[in-house]
Amino acid sequence: MNVEGLRSALPSAVVAPGDDGWDAARLFHSGIGEPDAVVRARSVADVQAAVRWASAVGAPVMVRGGGHSAWGSVPGGLTIDLSALADVAVDGSLVSVGGGATWGAVAHELAAHGLGVSSGDTASVGVGGLTLGGGIGWMVRAWGLASDQLESAQLVTAAGEVVEATDASHPDLLWALRGGGGNVGVVTRFDFRAHALPSVVFATLGVSGDARPVLRAMRDALSDAPRDLTVTFMDVPPMDPSAPEGATITACWIGPDEIAARAALLPLLALEGVTEIDLGVRAYPDILLDAPDFDPAQPMPGFVGGNALIADLGDDAIDRLVAFREAHPASVLFLRSLGGAYGDAAQDSTAFAARDATWFAMAGAFDIPGMLDDDERAAAVAEWDAIEPLGVGVYGNFTTSIDPDWVPRMYPPATLSRLTGIKRAWDPENLFSRNHNICP
Template sequence: MADSIDASVPPRPSVHRPRTVEEVVDVVRRASREAVPLTVVAGGHGPWSHAPADGLRLELGELSGIEVDGTIVHIGGGAVWGDVATALAMHGLALSSGDTASVGVGGLTLGGGVGWMVRSWGLAVDQLVGAQVVTASGDVVEASSEANPELFWALRGGGGNFGVVTRFDFAAHPLPGIAFAENVIDGDAAEVLRTTRDLLRDAPRELTVTYMDVPPMDPSAPAGARLSAVWAAPEPDRLRAVLAPITALDGVQTEITTPAYRDVLMEMPQPDGDDAPAPPGFIGGNGLYADLDDELIERLVAFRRAYPASVVFLRSLGGAFHDVAQEDTAFPARTANWFVMAGAFDIPGMLDDATRSAIEADGEAIRAGRLAEYGNFADTERPEAVAGMFSPAALTRLRATKAVWDPQNLFRRNHNILV
């Protein structure tokens, strides 16, 4: 009798961990030839680290070299930002790179990259000066403002739709050190947010702040509300003076230090092995906002108060983020001054259907005033949402670029741009 097949066990993807660009080419050509799904994983931090049940999974972790040439740094497509920060610190340099050490250079950069130095140096893509790309046809091409400039433009915020980036070239910045403030909030969160909003309207661009209010179950951050601030120089007294309107508020406890830049990047537990469980579901969303008006602030504070498993996260924009013209990159909403995320963990047994519906309704009210959605914080594939991640002009241009470089939509395991 023939061996039986257990239909309850889903097929597993074919996992490939190339050590060379040539091996990346082989996998891409195989996926194209066999017309199977291709999942590209850079750092393994985001939602696409959970591969589809079939097809090919391309993990770039072995391509993680970091080479510094003056202030230009060449970074392999599988590197993670914690390693980049460590390597650049030895040269007195840094890049604005997000806030988590384990995040992959590839995913964060291709989606834009809002980081701790966004007001000082802009997005990660604003520091990108070139890239090596394996295209859907299996060719290896260079992309920059001079070589394949339209592809280069699309890589700067258009996501992983256009090829596998095996090398990123960035212009790094001198950074002798930073000052860091941690403000634990035990008082009126709305008052803190209003004061922070008013302060950031005219604050020096050396200052970038993050507000986070999370439940005890969030493993990535201490529970409760806190406002963290990075000053892009080792000047704690300057940071203390700038933050004075916030630290003078009742219920705000402040500590200012001068850590290494690498040390302010969060350490987030990573899945262990291919059989690691997926993280819990998340009900919510995010947006890029022109400002934090009083109504939005009240909605955010009320949302966090109403749902014990909820998370509210904000990051200041402006400064260098505004210096880049809207048409210069695919990233949306260059007039935004704030990034805002609000949602709740969908813990099994903790939320009922009525609560889920209430969370979604309140979340929709929060998102109503956004200028655009930031794709790097959107954790599921939602084809209907892609138009909200780009300006209409950018989306038209991205579709035209997609038609040139990936007309068969091989690279579709992302926030997919359709021709």
């Protein structure tokens, strides 16, 4: 594709194949892209010029913040890199965040003000992608999703116009931004309502033996636990670089009260096979993970499995999830508690539905050559296909799949219909299609 017109509009921001710095420009956190060009936007005006060019030539747009999305690997099109738009401004409890900021940087800035916003678990994840996809974080039971804390947003539309989306000015647009993905524009600024957060109590518990009774006890304990507590269960093989080998429960309690946190965790600490590894007060930024950057010499393997937002984590669901992990040595099992403030939002109040879910679960086998043959791969697919219907939806932020089949599984029919109408109004040519795409 000829990008000379784009160079004329943005002479110092465009990088294309053959240019010095091309390999660095197309490298993102999860891989190496092959777009027709990358625009390193330094201002909202840069984003406008890039969008107008893409619209004129019919180039699909991929927006990059933290760079964890699988969409960066789709060849062709225009990548708009927002990483330079990363300012954080605090005005009381209102926090304005540039569209290219990462959660680790935001958490550090907010910690200096004694504030926090419930974000993801990983410091390098982009504010934009996580929020637009919903955003399940460590304070989800107390404060809801990251998108639930979104007060307003500034975005560049498919027409290249700048719009301020609020509940008063553009309620449908803001509704879609709260969980509907990047389908309606390039968000250049997010405005969040932050919460007081002096520190957290963070605990790590080791789990040995049969995980089933532990997960049942964890489910029962969280059914009426204080909203200040959110827990995660993870069981990973030794080849997963993101976490230590084995099964653990990690827990986050809002605030510095170790006694209250320990009391809330007592039903788990009393279980056979559960041991306390660590429990203490931490600064919130310090509990965010540092995910390794993409290594071309050791690309991440494929993932055979999926995730589900589960309303009733019954014994059958627990048995199936644990059996999946046991059946595949190179597999991962992950559960995160929901409920509380997450469930306070009405099902149709945002584009992120499934508000009756009380747990998020993910399981998958790593598709490593020599460890997963065709029969085992087919078995893993069949096992997950039997688990997913136990949920009430799936979470788009926790997949590397770019299969369009994910969209109707993410959004119930009424939500998808409303999103389609909003997409048709704001992006009728589907310029913003490199995402879990709502077709206009």
